[in-house]
Amino acid sequence: xxxxxxxxxxxxxxxxxxxxxxxxxxxxxxxxxxxxxxxxxxxxxxxxxxxxxxxxxxxxxxxxxxxxxxxxxxxxxxxxxxxxxxxxxxxxxxxxxxxxxxxxxxxxxxxxxxxxxxxxxxxxxxxxxxxxxxxxxxxxxxxxxxxxxxxxxxxxxxxxxxxxxxxxxxxxxxxxxxxxxxxxxxxxxxxxxxxxxxxxxxxxxxxxxxxxxxxxxxxxxxxxxxxxxxxxxxxxxxxxxxxxxxxxxxxxxxxxxxxxxxxxxxxxxxxxxxxxxxxxxxxxxxxxxxxxxxxxxxxxxxxxxxxxxxxxxxxxxxxxxxxxxxxxxxxxxxxxxxxxxxxxxxxxxxxxxxxxxxxxxxxxxxxxxxxxxxxxxxxxxxxxxxxxxxxxxxxxxxxxxxxxxxxxxxxxxxxxxxxxxxxxxxxxxxxxxxxxxxxxxxxxxxxxxxxxxxxxxxxxxxxxxxxxxxxxxxxxxxxxxxxxxxxxxxxxxxxxxxxxxxxxxxxxxxxxxxxxxxxxxxxxxxxxxxxxxxxxxxxxxxxxxxxxxxxxxxxxxxxxx
Amino acid sequence: xxxxxxxxxxxxxxxxxxxxxxxxxxxxxxxxxxxxxxxxxxxxxxxxxxxxxxxxxxxxxxxxxxxxxxxxxxxxxxxxxxxxxxxxxxxxxxxxxxxxxxxxxxxxxxxxxxxxxxxxxxxxxxxxxxxxxxxxxxxxxxxxxxxxxxxxxxxxxxxxxxxxxxx
Numbered sequence: 001x002x003x004x005x006x007x008x009x010x011x012x013x014x015x016x017x018x019x020x021x022x023x024x025x026x027x028x029x030x031x032x033x034x035x036x037x038x039x040x041x042x043x044x045x046x047x048x049x050x051x052x053x054x055x056x057x058x059x060x061x062x063x064x065x066x067x068x069x070x071x072x073x074x075x076x077x078x079x080x081x082x083x084x085x086x087x088x089x090x091x092x093x094x095x096x097x098x099x100x101x102x103x104x105x106x107x108x109x110x111x112x113x114x115x116x117x118x119x120x121x122x123x124x125x126x127x128x129x130x131x132x133x134x135x136x137x138x139x140x141x142x143x144x145x146x147x148x149x150x151x152x153x154x155x156x157x158x159x160x161x162x163x164x165x166x167x168x169x170x171x172x173x174x175x176x177x178x179x180x181x182x183x184x185x186x187x188x189x190x191x192x193x194x195x196x197x198x199x200x201x202x203x204x205x206x207x208x209x210x211x212x213x214x215x216x217x218x219x220x221x222x223x224x225x226x227x228x229x230x231x232x233x234x235x236x237x238x239x240x241x242x243x244x245x246x247x248x249x250x251x252x253x254x255x256x257x258x259x260x261x262x263x264x265x266x267x268x269x270x271x272x273x274x275x276x277x278x279x280x281x282x283x284x285x286x287x288x289x290x291x292x293x294x295x296x297x298x299x300x301x302x303x304x305x306x307x308x309x310x311x312x313x314x315x316x317x318x319x320x321x322x323x324x325x326x327x328x329x330x331x332x333x334x335x336x337x338x339x340x341x342x343x344x345x346x347x348x349x350x351x352x353x354x355x356x357x358x359x360x361x362x363x364x365x366x367x368x369x370x371x372x373x374x375x376x377x378x379x380x381x382x383x384x385x386x387x388x389x390x391x392x393x394x395x396x397x398x399x400x401x402x403x404x405x406x407x408x409x410x411x412x413x414x415x416x417x418x419x420x421x422x423x424x425x426x427x428x429x430x431x432x433x434x435x436x437x438x439x440x441x442x443x444x445x446x447x448x449x450x451x452x453x454x455x456x457x458x459x460x461x462x463x464x465x466x467x468x469x470x471x472x473x474x475x476x477x478x479x480x481x482x483x484x485x486x487x488x489x490x491x492x493x494x495x496x497x498x499x500x501x502x503x504x505x506x507x508x509x510x511x512x513x514x515x516x517x518x519x520x521x522x523x524x525x526x527x528x529x530x531x532x533x534x535x536x537x538x539x540x541x542x543x544x545x546x547x548x549x550x551x552x553x554x555x556x557x558x559x560x561x
Numbered sequence: 562x563x564x565x566x567x568x569x570x571x572x573x574x575x576x577x578x579x580x581x582x583x584x585x586x587x588x589x590x591x592x593x594x595x596x597x598x599x600x601x602x603x604x605x606x607x608x609x610x611x612x613x614x615x616x617x618x619x620x621x622x623x624x625x626x627x628x629x630x631x632x633x634x635x636x637x638x639x640x641x642x643x644x645x646x647x648x649x650x651x652x653x654x655x656x657x658x659x660x661x662x663x664x665x666x667x668x669x670x671x672x673x674x675x676x677x678x679x680x681x682x683x684x685x686x687x688x689x690x691x692x693x694x695x696x697x698x699x700x701x702x703x704x705x706x707x708x709x710x711x712x713x714x715x716x717x718x719x720x721x722x723x724x725x726x727x728x
Contacts, residue, residue: 062715131712135673137689138714220673220688262562284597285684287691291596299583309575313568368586369595372682376675376710445679447710453718456653460679460706513563549603549690555672558638558714 015505016096018089023407025105026092027493029085030404032113033078033396034489040074041482043067048434048475051468053452062560063451064129071132072123077116079238079388080151082396084108084158086241087185089403091162093503094179095169101161108157115150118143129559131449133227134207136218139554141561142211149203152196159189177515180248180261181505186522187268188240194529195233195276202226210554217551221288221544228279229537236275236304238388240268242395245348246315249399251506253344256322258506259314262515267307267314269525274303276529277536281366285375288547293540294368300536301366308359315352343420344401344412344504350428351394358386361439376449379442382435390431394424397485402501404492411499412492419488426481434474441467598685598695604668606689609635614666614692620644621652630657634667636674636687639716641707656725657699664696675711678724686711699726 018026043066049055050063057063088105091097097105121143122128128140134148166182178186202223209215247264251257258264280297283289323334339345361383364370374380401420405412412420442448446464455461518524564572589595609615614633621644623631632655635642643652657663667676667687674687685693709720 064712064715064717129715135712138672220690260563263564263568266562283686285686285693287598287686287688287693288601288603289599290601291590291599294597294599295587295590298586302579302583305579306572306576309572310568313565313571317565317568368590368597372597372684375684376677376686377684445677445681445706445708447675447677447679447708449712450708450710450718453721455706455708455718455721456723458704458706458723460704516562543601547601547603550605550607552606552689555638555714558672558716560715 015093015503018092018407018503022088022092022097022102023409025102025109026085026089027404027407028109029081029088030400030407031493032116033082033085034486036073036078036081037482038486040070040078041479043070043073045475045479048468048472051452052472053454053465053468054472062126062129064131064449064559065123065126067449068123068129068131069120072119075132075388076148076151079392080155081112083188083237083241084112084155086244086396086399086403087162087189088158089407089503090181090185090244091165093505094182095165097161097165098168101165101168105158105161108154108161110154111157112151112154115147115152115154118147118150120147122147127561133231135227136207136210136220136223137552137555138559139211139556139561140559142208145203145207145211149200149208152200152203155196156193159193162186162189177517178520180258180264181244183265183519184240184244184248184268187272187525188237188244190526190529191233191240191272191275192237194526194533195230195237198226198229198279199231202230217553219545219548220552221286221548222541224283224286225279225289225541225544228282229276230279231282232279232301233275235384235388236271238392240271242348242351242392243268243271243311245395245399246311246352248506249504250315250345250348251318251322252504253342253402254319254322254339255326256318256506257509258512259318259321261508261512262519263310263314265515265519267310269519270307270310271304272525272529273532274300274307277532278304278366280536280540281371284368284371288544289540290543293536293543297536298366298368300532302363305363341417341421343417343424344398346421347398347401347424348395350424351391351398354386354390354394354428354431358383358391361386374442376447377442378438378446378448381448382438382442385431385435385438390427390435394427397423397427400489400492402504404489405496405499405501406503408493408496409498409500410492410496411501413496416488416491416496419484423481423484423488426477426484430474430477430479430481432474434471434478437467437470437474441471598693600692600694602692602694603690604692606668606670609668609670612668612692615668617644622655622657628658628661630661631664631666634665634676634687635670636667636676636709636720637670638672638674638714639709639720641676641709641720641722643722652722654723654725656727659702659726659728660698660700661726662696662698664694666692666694668692672713673711674713674720675709677708677710679706679708681705684710699724702726702728 122141128144130138130140210218278301280294281301320334323337326337328334328337620633669687669689676687677684705724707722
């Protein structure tokens with residue numbers, strides 16, 4: 001009996017080899033992400049330069065065109081491609097992929113690439129300077145919206161492949177719990193699918209017919225509401241892959257075990273519940289949404305604090321347990337035993353630390369009344385450069401240091417590890433300066449998403465410009481970090497010595513309590529998610545539609561079309 | 562499912578703090594009336610003059626009573642229309658005495674705009690078809706820059722005015 005149980009457990013932590021053909025698929029997604037990093041980073045550099053007031057863009061390029069590229073390519077392209085590549089790698093490693101599934105995954109890739117090229121072309125031709133939120137009634141070229149729809153549809157197909165991968169595995173392993181990482185990927189793709197339905201409806205039903213001229217007007221508030229129904233879970237779609245690495249991969253890198261398989265699953269389920277019915281906290285200063293419903297969604301927003309607290313506890317519990325096992329004594333002795341010189345740990349760890357001020361800033365943003373102090377100021381930009389551009393990005397970099405050589409049959413050399421550590425430090429310094437200056441300028445009222453302007457002078461504006469200078473310095477340091485990261489990516493992909501790099505997946509403690517089987521009850525999780533969404537959105541959306549003003553005709557000239 | 566003793570303490574403390582925080586927010590919003598602006602008042606954006614407040618002669622500053630003012634703003638890309646002064650010049654600078662109660666009412670003639678009296682709580686989305694409004698007491702003297710803080714097109718950063726609170 002004991003033996004049977006042991007055998008089953010080894011089977012559970014079994015890791016599958018990744019074939020050359022699979023690697024090619026996963027690397028294709030990840031490579032697009034790094035190309036996006038370089039282009040988007042360059043745009044970011046141009047923006048901080050312009051906002052310093054000492055530089056004007058050559059060849060009549062418009063600031064807002066550059067800003068649109070930056071937002072779309074980093075916020076949507078880099079993140080989505082990297083995440084899908086990472087999702088596939090995790091699924092391939094834990095549950096496997098069939099030939100048919102791999103083919104469909106390639107279809108998803110090419111649909112996304114086609115959409116990306118369509119959207120990028122319209123932006124580069126100056127036909128879509130609408131920023132990545134594309135708020136109506138500014139109208140971009142129809143190809144901009146069609147391209148976006150293709151990216152979303154491609155990403156859905158990739159998600160469906162992930163679901164079928166888990167389903168096939170479960171058929172072959174009746175009664176067993178799904179591998180933790182496969183469970184997490186399934187939650188994140190579910191979250192993405194349910195959330196992006198909102199923006200898909202907005203794009204397909206509202207924007208495309210309207211931009212083509214088939215519909216004369218658009219319901220502006222409804223389109224914004226559908227966008228933010230998607231826009232907030234979008235940030236959790238970025239964050240959860242980082243959490244996958246924190247929960248299930250970092251413990252292995254530091255030589256420890258998973259703190260609790262069930263708690264990790266529970267926190268992911270809670271993120272699924274509470275990241276969608278909350279979009280109104282992005283629309284708090286909106287004139288057309290009832291304030292009671294805004295408050296209800298504010299309360300729901302704050303429920304994500306619970307899984308966040310659980311995550312923080314689990315991570316530091318793993319760190320302490322591991323450090324103590326390695327002989328760390330006293331209250332904080334374990335801290336020194338952590339592998340600080342291993343970039344696979346250091347980069348994500350800095351990311352975790354950045355999430356403390358990042359999360360606190362998020363609480364301020366969503367705080368019903370306090371939001372008015374910071375709404376649409378550059379504080380918000382500073383906030384998400386801490387969360388997505390530091391927490392998430394540094395974790396993605398931390399993943400790349402082992403995932404890319406693993407997929408390419410190469411080794412992370414000590415020299416590249418050292419370069420990675422330097423990269424993480426450059427990133428931290430650059431971001432502390434840039435994001436810090438953005439936060440302060442925002443508190444002083446400085447607006448986000450605005451080209452350089454003296455606004456007719458005045459003391460307030462002088463203070464803002466000083467902080468914009470600091471942002472230019474921070475942004476320049478960050479751009480050096482990007483160049484270094486792209487260099488490391490190229491090295492790891494093409495030039496690092498051949499060898500075998502570990503795909504670190506942590507296992508549970510020997511005496512871990514079994515995970516309750518009800519975690520596999522997907523119908524229940526989806527059911528609760530849908531009920532919460534309907535509860536939070538049905539009445540206010542009906543209200544928006546019934547009490548809507550006359551629709552808005554499209555506007556082309558304000559964006560220079 | 563097992564929860565570690567320390568984790569129970571940690572979560573109890575965390576969730577307890579969260580509950581208190583939400584009660585404070587709710588108390589402020591529902592009993593003190595500090596909800597963010599949400600009135601759901603609609604207007605025809607193609608004909609804002611149909612609303613009394615946005616007739617050309619009513620734009621800008623109007624004194625209603627001692628210490629009580631209304632400021633009506635018609636936003637359009639890339640301008641805040643604050644009416645004209647007695648000599649027929651376009652108003653870009655508004656002065657009000659310290660301690661006045663000011664009702665801001667704004668609407669858009671075209672795309673989405675922002676209306677932020679920088680450094681204050683007067684921060685509203687201005688959208689076609691809706692009237693955004695907020696009443697505040699201006700107690701701190703100084704000159705405030707009014708900025709459009711929602712992207713409205715290529716001239717977005719040129720959309721501003723100033724508000725002076727004098728003693």
